[in-house]
Amino acid sequence: MTLRPDFIPSLVSPNISADTLGTQSPIKLGILASGSGSNFEAVAQAIKDGQLSAHIQVLIYNNPDAYAAVRAAKWGVPAVLLNHRDYKSREELDRQIVQTLREYDVELVVMAGWMRLVTSVFIDAFPNKIINIHPSLLPSFKGSHAVEEALAEGVKIAGCTVHLVCLEMDSGPIVMQAAVPVLPDDTPETLHARIQVQEHRILPLAIARIASAGF
Numbered sequence: 001m002t003l004r005p006d007f008i009p010s011l012v013s014p015n016i017s018a019d020t021l022g023t024q025s026p027i028k029l030g031i032l033a034s035g036s037g038s039n040f041e042a043v044a045q046a047i048k049d050g051q052l053s054a055h056i057q058v059l060i061y062n063n064p065d066a067y068a069a070v071r072a073a074k075w076g077v078p079a080v081l082l083n084h085r086d087y088k089s090r091e092e093l094d095r096q097i098v099q100t101l102r103e104y105d106v107e108l109v110v111m112a113g114w115m116r117l118v119t120s121v122f123i124d125a126f127p128n129k130i131i132n133i134h135p136s137l138l139p140s141f142k143g144s145h146a147v148e149e150a151l152a153e154g155v156k157i158a159g160c161t162v163h164l165v166c167l168e169m170d171s172g173p174i175v176m177q178a179a180v181p182v183l184p185d186d187t188p189e190t191l192h193a194r195i196q197v198q199e200h201r202i203l204p205l206a207i208a209r210i211a212s213a214g215f
């Protein structure tokens with residue numbers, strides 16, 4: 001039997017009431033993405049639906065063929081390509097990212113599938129104002145093969161995490177998590193699809209939480 005990913009029970013913690021999300025003045029977001037950009041689109045949709053009081057000032061992407069840029073065009077969001085191959089060091093790329101975020105007057109940075117390690121140049125420019133979404137229940141399964149590794153370990157509950165970004169990869173204070181079951185016939189693709197349904201839920205919630213309460 002195949003169940004649609006969004007029919008399967010999940011647990012989100014901390015719970016925050018959906019009707020408090022749209023009340024504060026819009027927080028100005030800069031979103032960083034390397035790939036598909038489905039999380040970018042989930043944030044844009046939550047804003048459009050009045051579930052999140054925010055404005056996406058800019059999308060920064062590092063791969064010229066990232067589908068996230070196509071989504072940004074569809075949503076009328078400025079998209080800036082900063083190709084890491086054009087920079088001599090991580091610090092040099094990060095300086096350009098910081099400059100771009102400042103040009104677009106960004107208050108909160110959202111890494112949504114951003115596949116680059118960050119340096120202190122970036123972290124120090126936006127203290128406690130950079131978040132990342134990761135497809136595991138951190139601190140388990142850091143890195144870019146989180147879903148495959150969770151399956152290989154035989155975990156029965158998987159999930160996703162929004163956390164503040166620090167220098168160490170996929171570390172930093174946890175803002176919000178969602179858990180989903182792992183089903184016996186899961187592949188990395190089916191499990192990732194189930195996790196992504198929850199990513200698209202908790203990323204707007206986590207942004208709203210930070211916007212209203214700080215961290």
Ligand code: GRF
Nearest residue numbers: 036037038039113133134135
């Ligand atoms: C997500 O699974 C996220 O957790 C991870 O990269 C993926 C990005 O997906 N960091 P998308 O580009 O937002 O569709």
